[in-house]
Amino acid sequence: MSTLPLEERLVLFFKSEKYREMLREASVKKRRSIPVEFNDLIKFDEEFAKRLIDNPNVMLNILSRACFRQLQIEDPQYASTVRSFTARVTSLPAVTQIREVRSEHLRKLVMVDGMVSKASVVKPILKTGAFRCRYCGDTQLIEQTGQRLVTPESCRDKTCRGSKRPSFELVPEESVYMDYQILGVQEKPEDLPPGQLPRVLEVRARDDIVDLVRPGDRVIVVGVVDSVQERSGDSPLKTFRIILEAVSIEPASKEPQAIYISPEDEKLFRKMAEDPFIHRRLVESIAPSIYGLDHIKEAILLLLVGGRSKVFPDGLRVRGDMNVLLVGDPGTAKSQLLQYVASIAPRGIYTSGRGSTAAGLTAAVLREKEGGMVLEAGAMVLADMGVCCIDEIDKMRPEDRVAIHEAMAQQTVSVAKGGIVATLNARTAVLAAANPAFGRYDPYRNFAENVNLPITILSRFDLIFVLRDEPNPDTDKKISSHIAALHRLGEPERAPPIPPETLRKYIAYAKRFEPVITAKALKVLEDFYLKMRSLYEKTSTVSITARQFESLIRMTEAHARAALKTQADEDDAAAAILLMRRSLQEVGVDIETGAPDIDTIMTGKPKSLREKMKLVIETIKKFEERSGYAAEQELRSALQQEGLDDDEITRILTRLITEGRVFMPRTGAYKAT
Numbered sequence: 001m002s003t004l005p006l007e008e009r010l011v012l013f014f015k016s017e018k019y020r021e022m023l024r025e026a027s028v029k030k031r032r033s034i035p036v037e038f039n040d041l042i043k044f045d046e047e048f049a050k051r052l053i054d055n056p057n058v059m060l061n062i063l064s065r066a067c068f069r070q071l072q073i074e075d076p077q078y079a080s081t082v083r084s085f086t087a088r089v090t091s092l093p094a095v096t097q098i099r100e101v102r103s104e105h106l107r108k109l110v111m112v113d114g115m116v117s118k119a120s121v122v123k124p125i126l127k128t129g130a131f132r133c134r135y136c137g138d139t140q141l142i143e144q145t146g147q148r149l150v151t152p153e154s155c156r157d158k159t160c161r162g163s164k165r166p167s168f169e170l171v172p173e174e175s176v177y178m179d180y181q182i183l184g185v186q187e188k189p190e191d192l193p194p195g196q197l198p199r200v201l202e203v204r205a206r207d208d209i210v211d212l213v214r215p216g217d218r219v220i221v222v223g224v225v226d227s228v229q230e231r232s233g234d235s236p237l238k239t240f241r242i243i244l245e246a247v248s249i250e251p252a253s254k255e256p257q258a259i260y261i262s263p264e265d266e267k268l269f270r271k272m273a274e275d276p277f278i279h280r281r282l283v284e285s286i287a288p289s290i291y292g293l294d295h296i297k298e299a300i301l302l303l304l305v306g307g308r309s310k311v312f313p314d315g316l317r318v319r320g321d322m323n324v325l326l327v328g329d330p331g332t333a334k335s336q337l338l339q340y341v342a343s344i345a346p347r348g349i350y351t352s353g354r355g356s357t358a359a360g361l362t363a364a365v366l367r368e369k370e371g372g373m374v375l376e377a378g379a380m381v382l383a384d385m386g387v388c389c390i391d392e393i394d395k396m397r398p399e400d401r402v403a404i405h406e407a408m409a410q411q412t413v414s415v416a417k418g419g420i421v422a423t424l425n426a427r428t429a430v431l432a433a434a435n436p437a438f439g440r441y442d443p444y445r446n447f448a449e450n451v452n453l454p455i456t457i458l459s460r461f462d463l464i465f466v467l468r469d470e471p472n473p474d475t476d477k478k479i480s481s482h483i484a485a486l487h488r489l490g491e492p493e494r495a496p497p498i499p500p501e502t503l504r505k506y507i508a509y510a511k512r513f514e515p516v517i518t519a520k521a522l523k524v525l526e527d528f529y530l531k532m533r534s535l536y537e538k539t540s541t542v543s544i545t546a547r548q549f550e551s552l553i554r555m556t557e558a559h560a561r562a563a564l565k566t567q568a569d570e571d572d573a574a575a576a577i578l579l580m581r582r583s584l585q586e587v588g589v590d591i592e593t594g595a596p597d598i599d600t601i602m603t604g605k606p607k608s609l610r611e612k613m614k615l616v617i618e619t620i621k622k623f624e625e626r627s628g629y630a631a632e633q634e635l636r637s638a639l640q641q642e643g644l645d646d647d648e649i650t651r652i653l654t655r656l657i658t659e660g661r662v663f664m665p666r667t668g669a670y671k672a673t
Contacts, residue, residue: 006048010066013044020074023067026085027075032208033086034067035248038093052089056109056224060247063087083176086207088248089222098187099199101242105225112244113220113252114191117200118184118376120368122210130174134167136160139174147228181210182368184376185221185244189349202243209249215363215377216384216424218252261509269509272498273564279575281497282506282562287340288496290333291482292475295582299324299463300337302579303429304345304387305510305561307554319411321429322554323460325393327451328467329440334433338389341431344500346508347386351379353395358403361390363424365417373418380407380426387429394434394452401457404430408460432461441468462551463583515560517553521573525552528577548584552576613661615642616652620662620672629669 014023022034042049052059067087072079079085092111101110126149132139133155140152154163183205187198203221205212213219224247227240261269272278279298286297302322309320326334342348351361356379364376380388393401407413407426414423436442437452447466448455458464498506529549555576560568619638623630639649653670656662662670 007062007066007069009045010048010063011069013041014067014070016040019067020070023071023074027071027078030078032082032084033088035090036063036067036087037091038089039091041089053092053109055107056247057107060087060089060224063089088209090220090248090250092222095220097191098185098201099196101201101225101244103242106227106242108225109222109247110225110244111220111222112185112201113218114185114187114201115382116183116213116215116217116219116377117186118366118374119211119213119215120182120374122179122181124177125180125206126175127178128176130171131168132171133157133160134169139171140168141174178207179210181205183213183246183249185219188218190343202241203246203249204243205246205249209246212249213251214424215375216381220250220252221246222248261505265505266509268502269506270564272506278563279559282503285496285498285500285503286344287333287337289486290336290340291479293333293337293467295579296326296337296465296467298575299465299579300341300431301562302555302558303431304341304507305558306429307557307561308514309427317411318550319409319427320554320557321411321427322462322551322558323408323430324432325458325461325464326431326433326467327436327441327447327464328433329469330435332467332469334467335391338391338431338433341387342389344504344507345387346504346511347383348389349379349383349386350389350391353390353392356390356396356400358400361400362403362407362413362426363415363422365415365420367418373420375415375420375422375424377424378413380404380428381413381424383428384425385427387431390430390432392435393432393457394437398454401454405456405460408457430461441466459547462548462554463579465583510561510564513561513564513566515557515565515568515572517556517568517573518570521556521568521570522553524570524573525549525556525577528552548580552580555579612644612648612652613656615639615644616649616656617661617672620670624671629665629671632668632670635670 013019018040019034019036026032026034038049038052041052048059052063064085064087068079068085071082071085089109092109094111095113096105096110098112098114101112126144129142129144129149129151130139131142131152136155136157138155138157138160140156142150142152144150151168152166154166155161157163181204183203184200185203186200189198192198203223221244223244226243226245228243230239230241272281275281279301282301283294283297286300299322303324306322307320310318312318326337328334339350342350360378361380362378363381364378366374366376368374390396390404407428408430411425411427412423413426415421434451434453436450438450441450447464448458451458496503529552552573556568556572559572559575560566565572616639619635619642620630623635623638636646636649640646644652653662657664661673663673665671
């Protein structure tokens, strides 16, 4: 089959109404390429489709030429302004795994899918070089196809010295350039074999498919597998590195809508939502292999569904995603809950504290081989529009933990390194777990003392729950029989009301709803907030802050979303208040007085401790006025008369010295700073 008839036949392919419409649209929108579905090519000419897979470098050129000829018919004026036009083949029948790309695929057309882990800056690359002879000034145009610069072999003028000893210079203003970008496409977390590191494939994008995707996006790339010689230093072996020359890049939608929901599914979900006990069924379907913990599972359901994110007229954005922290004794199934959520969330990423650095959680700036800087996305950015599960958050190094403050409150990750100043989206819900500082949770200490976490991060969680492992005959019997059944049957005794796959789709569908809070529901929330604030007059402690009020609104919206409602009513508000009460009872309580005191989270010091610290400082200042310093024995006896015991005085003095509010000019003497 000669080239010409094939090209002629392919022109007929582009005469179909579908592609004529695409070409007309491309000319109006000034595009330089159109997508061509591989299925359409198979229907038109199966033989050509096979040859396209096996010999793409030749066949793609023929396809693009045929496409350009049809464009000349559809819009001759636009065709005369564009120098070339490309047919970008999409949707091959099979996806090749990134780790399965081998030497047998070289110079073949393949389709891979993965996650963009890094993207270089867009640079111009030489497409057609104009070379001028240094002796006679004759200019030749040379098409650049390979990896290296191709120059003319000799001057066209046989009388010129350049025909014997060629010497040419590139004329930049007469040369033709195109855009060029290098992407790193990494295997998706769910495709990883156990115990393997994710492989990264270098993808080279040219012309109008550069800058289509950003780090963190999931993509489907159709391209030609090629190889580049490695500069292997001492190695005598001729080794090459596999790369992919992209033909088409499609962002696989990273929104929860990416999960295909058929009209039948939609009918089923709406029918499910009519059940008045839908919330209970959903909660029972979350992590069915873990016994009990219903209030935590309800919080996880709200976190998976999320509230509405809002942008106000002044440009201020308020997050709709919830952040939940679980603090608990060892063996209370915290890690299993996190692993479960990472697997069922539309875009879930699991990471553990000790093995995570600031750059790994947010974004890293790396130096390329060519010398430029490139941005690589971390876990929080990759989990954009999903859930990031951070286990053992208390074991992270403090300097690494600071990096997630911004991502949790503002839902962005800002980077300013190596000349790159960027703000990436990290619109993710955070589910974190921490172990108590003393191995087991001590109910006689305040929450902030029990957890080795700074106040700045604790205040960013909407809900905090404590999981205590307390012996209880009834509960222990239920848990042991539940675990025994799991191991015997390989599944829970009672099947979950909603199967995991249906639940995953249901959550993705629920996220499409944008419930609005009714005036009555807002009134319920406001009354609760004001009632809790009014406790200040009786106990002088702050029981709730505006941050918790925002959390209540988010939870109310999420509760309505879970039932596929368009309006969040008083029932949703009551459910949110119940969860918030449970969280505040476990966490925001001053252990000494038993009064609700949110400052145990917000400042790390309950009111009773703040009062005592104030008393110690005032007593030291009184002694200072008399004798210039406070002697230890006098200070202790004065404080004991105020009702403090010896251990308490030692603890408060140590804390004041640590915080830099009191210092010791010499042993046994104290002064206030």
